[in-house]
Amino acid sequence: xxxxxxxxxxxxxxxxxxxxxxxxxxxxxxxxRMEDSGAAAIVLPSLFEEQIHVESNTLDRFLxxxxxxxxxxxxxxxxxxxxxxxxDGYLEHLRRAKQAVKVPIIGSLNGxxxxxxxxxxKKIEEAGADALELNIYFIPTDAETSGSQVEQLYVDLVSxxxxxxxIPVAVKIGPYFSSLPNTARRLDQAGAAALVxxxxxxxxxxxxxxxEVVPNLILSTQHELLLRLNWVAVLYGKIQADMxxxxxxxxxxxxxxxxxxxxxxxxxxxALLKNGIGHLATVLTDVMKWMEDHEYESIxxxxxxxxxxxxxxxSAFQRANYVKVLSSYSLKGNAA
Numbered sequence: 001x002x003x004x005x006x007x008x009x010x011x012x013x014x015x016x017x018x019x020x021x022x023x024x025x026x027x028x029x030x031x032x033r034m035e036d037s038g039a040a041a042i043v044l045p046s047l048f049e050e051q052i053h054v055e056s057n058t059l060d061r062f063l064x065x066x067x068x069x070x071x072x073x074x075x076x077x078x079x080x081x082x083x084x085x086x087x088d089g090y091l092e093h094l095r096r097a098k099q100a101v102k103v104p105i106i107g108s109l110n111g112x113x114x115x116x117x118x119x120x121x122k123k124i125e126e127a128g129a130d131a132l133e134l135n136i137y138f139i140p141t142d143a144e145t146s147g148s149q150v151e152q153l154y155v156d157l158v159s160x161x162x163x164x165x166x167i168p169v170a171v172k173i174g175p176y177f178s179s180l181p182n183t184a185r186r187l188d189q190a191g192a193a194a195l196v197x198x199x200x201x202x203x204x205x206x207x208x209x210x211x212e213v214v215p216n217l218i219l220s221t222q223h224e225l226l227l228r229l230n231w232v233a234v235l236y237g238k239i240q241a242d243m244x245x246x247x248x249x250x251x252x253x254x255x256x257x258x259x260x261x262x263x264x265x266x267x268x269x270x271a272l273l274k275n276g277i278g279h280l281a282t283v284l285t286d287v288m289k290w291m292e293d294h295e296y297e298s299i300x301x302x303x304x305x306x307x308x309x310x311x312x313x314x315s316a317f318q319r320a321n322y323v324k325v326l327s328s329y330s331l332k333g334n335a336a
Contacts, residue, residue, distance in 0.1 A: 002291045003298035004284075006040075008242050008264040009131045009168040009193050011104050013040035015287075016259060016299055017280055020246045020267035021046050021108045021135065026093070028100050030277060035101040037280035042103060043267070046110035046135050047090045047120065087120065094127040104130035106170070109161075110137055117157065118164045125165045131193070134161060135172040139201060147178050154183065155190045162191030170244070172196035175227060184239050194242040195235075196267070197228050219270035224248035229261045234317050236262030236307035250274075252286030259299055260306035 004015035021043045024030050034042055097105045107129035109117055117134075124132055136157060140150050154173065162169050171192040177183045184195055205216040225248030232243050245258040246267035258266040271279055296302055304310055308317045315321055 002288055002296060003300070004288070006259075006264050006299050006303070008041070008244065009104075009106075009170055011041065011130060011168075013104070013265065015040045015284060016255060016263070016265050017284060018106075018244065018265045018267045019043060019272065019280075020269045021133070022269040022273070024269065024272060024277070025097075028093075028096055031097050032100055033277045034280065035103050037278050038284040039280055040103060041106060041130075041265070042097070042101070043106040043108055043133055044090075044094060044097065044129075046108040047087060047124075048110045091123055091127045094124065094129055098128040106131045106133050108133045108135055110135040114157065114160060118160055121161045121165050125167050129167060131168045131170060132161070132165065133170040133172055133196060134158065135199065137199060137201070151177065151183050151186065155186050158187055158190040158192050168193035170194035170196050170242075172199050172246070174199040174201055175231065180231060181235060181238060184235055184241075188239040188241040192241050194244060194264070195239070196244045196246050197231055198247055200224075200247055219273060220247045220250075221270075222248050222250050222254060225254055225257065229257055230317060232258070232261040232263050233307045236304045237309045252283050252290055255283060255287055256290060256302070257306075259302050260304070262304040262307040264303070 006013050006016045008016075008018070015038065017039055018041045019025065019034050019039045023045055025034070025042055025044050031042055094105065094107055105128070107124035107127075109120060109124070109132065111117060121132055134157065136154055138150065138153065154171070158169065158171055169192055171187050171194070173183075173187070173195065175198045187195060200220065203216060204213045206212075207214045225245070228245045228247060232245060235243060242264040243262060244265040244267055245261070245263045246269075249255060249258060249266045249268045250271040255266040268280070268283070271283075275282075291299075291302075308314050311317075
């Protein structure tokens with residue numbers, strides 16, 4: 001019998017399958033089904049910084065000031081009071097989730113400034129969360145903001161939150177840093193127990209007839225996994241923090257590749273939205289079968305086995321492999 005346990009955020013998980021933050025986890029019945037289908041931990045939907053501000057009415061006044069003059073601007077900012085469960089409802093949902101299942105429940109905060117993060121990080125800890133995931137969603141649009149300032153914002157956020165609570169903190173980030181290894185190391189030094197790679201920055205579309213900014217949500221595809229595999233494999237062994245892969249994890253093969261790159265957890269949501277929560281059980285069964293067929297005794301045995309430190313040709317992760325990739329595609333037989 002293969003051993004599927006893994007360590008993530010200081011927690012012993014029964015396997016590496018973790019459900020990432022999504023509306024699926026707003027329902028306690030779904031959370032129970034996730035546990036029954038094999039999920040080793042569940043990240044609750046994010047509580048947004050904007051919701052925390054709206055509760056105190058400060059951001060609400062700011063957002064709506066002047067919008068009566070430009071009708072099309074009313075759609076630029078969503079009504080955060082109606083999204084999700086709201087701050088108080090979120091904490092109550094977390095308490096109920098903890099009572100409903102035995103697997104670890106991870107809270108999630110989404111934002112980009114100090115705001116009410118520190119206070120709500122404490123409240124999420126008090127509500128019983130086993131860990132907290134900081135989903136830092138910051139896209140600089142001011143030309144006066146430098147890359148170093150953006151990086152410092154991330155580090156300061158992690159330091160402040162980590163200093164205020166005792167439960168482990170994971171940091172979910174995007175790939176858009178000039179030196180991701182340096183940023184990862186700084187977040188590690190700031191107290192992050194894990195890095196979750198990568199955040200997906202959703203881009204709105206324009207409705208030209210109605211002059212509205214409209215949502216454009218596209219679920220992840222397996223192709224997105226490649227960027228995550230590359231960076232986890234590069235970072236493996238260079239930071240103390242655990243790493244989790246989120247985005248592009250759809251099948252058992254994706255989970256196994258994530259482990260071989262060096263991840264401790266493989267997070268899944270889009271595949272569950274497409275295939276149902278029961279897909280977790282299918283993936284888990286397929287993971288076990290592959291490991292048995294290939295004579296792996298444990299998940300730990302394969303973790304990092306395809307990282308930059310372990311492969312015979314580390315240049316596969318660097319520019320030296322660039323020409324090989326381009327030349328690997330043959331135009332023969334593809335002419336129109």
